[in-house]
Amino acid sequence: MATYKVRVATGTDFLSGTMDSISLIIVGTQGESHKQLLNHFGRDFATGAVDDYTVQCQQDLGDLIIVRLYKERYSFFKNPWYCNYVQVCAPNGRIYHFPAYQWIDGYGTLALREATGKIAADDTLPILLEHRKEELRAKQDFYHWRVFVPGLPNYVHIPSYRPPARRNPNRPEWNGYIPGFPILINFKATKFLDLNLRYSFTKTASFFFRLSPMALGFKLRGLVDSKRSWKRLKDIKKIFPGNKSVVFEYVAEHWAEDSFFGYQYLNGINPGLLCRCTRIPDKFPVTDDMVAPFLGEGTCLQAELEKGNIYLADYRILEGIPAIELNGQKQYHCAPLCLLHFGREGNLLPIAIQLSQTPGPDCPIFLPSDSEWDWLLAKTWVRYAEFYCHEGISHLLETHLIAEAFCLAMLRQLPMCHPLYKLLIPHTRYTIQINSIGRAVLLNEGGLSARSMSLGLAGFAEAMVRALSEINYDNLYLPNDFVRRGVQDLPGYYYREDSLAVWDALERYVTEIITYYYPCDAAVEGDLELQSWVQEIFKECLLGRESSGFPTCLRTVPELIRYVTIVIYTCSAKHAAVNTGQLEFTAWMPNFPSSMRNPPIQAKGLTTLETFLDTLPDIKTTCITLLVLWTLSREPDDRRPLGHFPDIHFVEEAPRRSIGTLRQRLAQISHNIRQRNKCLPIPYYYLDPVLIENSISI
Structure with missing residues (x-):
């Protein structure tokens, strides 16, 4: 026996x-x-x-x-x-x-x-080969791809999904699921997800218990029913009477300052847009006479261009998208250009703003020497454009939707015994669940995009479709992105410093794991499950667009290391950089408006405080936007910081040792960030590994 x-x-x-x-x-x-x-x-x-x-x-x-x-x-x-x-x-x-x-x-x-992790070539027993084939067959029968918006990454098909329905059609502010929540949202639809994709009970309870009181509070205070303009700027601060961080207070106090406007391009919630400018584009006819007073003595625009001190934020991707009506009032839209200068004092400052991609007599170039309200409104239009580039492109598309495609392809093409499955599974936890909620909140009729954004649902989706058509694989390799944008040596760029440190730790970790299981290039090229995963991502995420540069197969170990590092970084640190600080930078609405109620200014000298307030979103639109951003930036319980893998998928000594080394490296990065932040007026902690989640779960 x-x-x-x-x-x-x-x-x-x-x-x-x-x-x-x-x-x-x-x-x-x-x-x-x-x-x-x-x-x-x-x-x-x-x-x-x-x-x-x-x-x-x-x-x-x-x-x-x-x-x-x-x-x-x-x-x-x-x-x-x-x-x-x-x-x-x-x-x-x-x-x-x-x-x-x-x-x-x-x-x-x-x-x-x-x-024990094994690629298919390592399995010799027929029973094991049949087991991995049967596992993939079952998962491919269960998980299917579905088109949500043509031109965007496909997503997991939920066969029994039911469209949202209102309990009382005469009360459009109320929906059938969360009393007082001011947009139509079908959280019940998430119950049709496979249990293995859903939030834990702890995370679900935490999410809803934090959401409902805030929604009801807004309703009881009458904020989500008021279509009036704000009477005073300081009233906006009363939306969130508590929970105000140091960064929130700093934003509310310094939002109108040029130095803080420039700072946000480096260390705000959309720090990947700015590019070094070596030549002023024809569509932005800025002259030396216009900006010379803001460049300092003894220099000129051409000299500063040659020194690499001029930077450009170009929102061309938003050009031509029509605006909609909100609360019975027409909304307006623009695709601005903003020129910035890095000065001798170490500040990045805006020096010229044009609110259109087409220059002309009705499209003046605004300068810091213009009237206070003209210049502030021009900067606010730029921040409005930032809302769409951040929420739609940098955040929703480039992390959430792309990560979901990585995740679903992994579930369908890699068996649980595959070393890549073991490596990637911690970085997909709850991603499909939060994306299902995101689609119910953002991309549905009557949701956030339809109720609080100038572009509406169709325009918001159009911006993302355009962005996906321009995504390039080489630029997702983080070190390349900084070089491409010419910002690899820009001082005070804490996002760059921290992201590269985390990237390096992840890349070294991935290298150790990959080289353990793939001793040579032939092992990579011959792994048909790996190749199917890569091909499915190319087809379902990039929609087969060859100009994206995304590989359809991987042939060498370095290629695989690069690919997997991109996947893990996108699912963890990249998302943290654009998500964690959302509420701190957006709760002061003038810094991040989602809609504008007057057209872009066509002549100087006409803007006043009253016209400024009448251009900003009304009270209802403001509160709807901030309520959803508050919800989606409050990390529920049951979180797992980067490098913490309580589920034991690897049992071999070498990968277990690599996990321990990764945690040590991340702990050192965390220590370095906290020491640096002690000396900064605005701490930058969004890429502190302690605050980075393994996966996109909120």
Whole structure:
């Protein structure tokens, strides 16, 4: 007789346990055990439980390769079960680990492979080759791609999704799901997601418990019903009476200053737009006479261009998108150009703004020497354009939607035993769930884009479609992006310093993992599962656009390292850079307006405080926008910081050692950031690894 000691761990989240019957078969290279019910006196498989059992076999099973779990009816009510892992101690004392980290919903069988990471070429046993094929077949039958907006990355198909419906069509401010929430949003649609894609109970409860009181508070104060202009700027600060950080207070106090306007291009929530300007474009006819007073003594525009001190923010991607009506009032839109100068004092300052891509007599170039309100309104129009480039392009498209495509392709093309699956799975946690919520909030009729943005749903989507058509693979390799934009040596660019430090740590980690499992280029090129993953991303995310430069196959180890580093960085640090500071930089609405109610100014000297306030979003639009941004920037509980992988997918010594080294490197980066921030008037901490999530989960 051979005795095997079995340990089964149930998840710790609320309701992870089950009352159903669980049986097990152990499969080895020399046979398999009989099916045995795992049962003790009392409760088995309770939430957070680690249960031990003994399985007797007639003979030694050899090396263990698979365990099969059977979930069968015990009572009248079935309930799902979250299994963390199964661990088996063989008669010779060797311990085998079988990771699960997934739900079993209903009744059925779950076959788990031993945890050693293997590409298909490493599998020689027919039973293992068949297991990985069957796993992929099942996942490809279950997860399908779906077109949401033509021209944007495709996303996971939810067959039973039902469109939102209002309880009371006569109360357009209210929807059928969250009382008082001022836009139409169908959170219930997320219940149709596979359990393995959904938030944990803890995260779900945290998300909604924080959302509902804020929504009801706005409703009770009458803010989401008022279509009036703001009477005073200081009234805007009263929207959020509490929860004001140091950065929020700084933004509210210094938002109108040129130095802070320039600072946001470097260390705000959209720090990847600015480019060095070596030649003034014809469409922006700035002359030396216009800007000479702002360049300092003893220099001129041409000299500053040659020195590399002139920078350009060009919002051409927004040109020509029509605006809509909000609250019965026509909205307006523009695609501005902004020229900035890095001066001897170490500040990046705006020196010229044009509110159109086409110069002309009705499109003056605004200068710091213009009247206070003309210049402030011109800068506010630029910040309005920033709203769309940030929320639509840098944030939603370039992190959320692209990351979802990475995730879904991984689920469909890589089996759980694949080393790339093990490497990537922590960086996909909850991404499909939050994107489902995002689509319900942002990209649906009656949602945020339709109720609070000048461009509306169609215009917001059009901006993203244009951006996807221009995305280039080489620019997603972070060091290349800074060189391409000519900002690799721009002082005071803390985003660049921190992002490159995190990138380096991730790239070294990926290199160690990849070279362990792929000893040569032939192993990469011959991995058909890997190639299918890459091809599916090219097809479903980049929509087959060859000009994107995205590979359709990978042939060398360095190519694979670069590709995987891009994926992990996009799913973690890149998202943190554009998401974490959202509320701090946007809660003071004039710094980040989502709509404008008067056309771009066509003549100088006419702007007053009254016209400025009448141009900004009305009270209702302001509150709708800030409520959603508040919701989507408040990280719910159950978060996992970058480098913390509590789910054990890797069991080999080398990758486990690499994970420990990664955490040490990230801890040093965190220490360096905190020491630097002690000396800064505005701390930049959005890329502190402690605050970066492993995945896009909010």
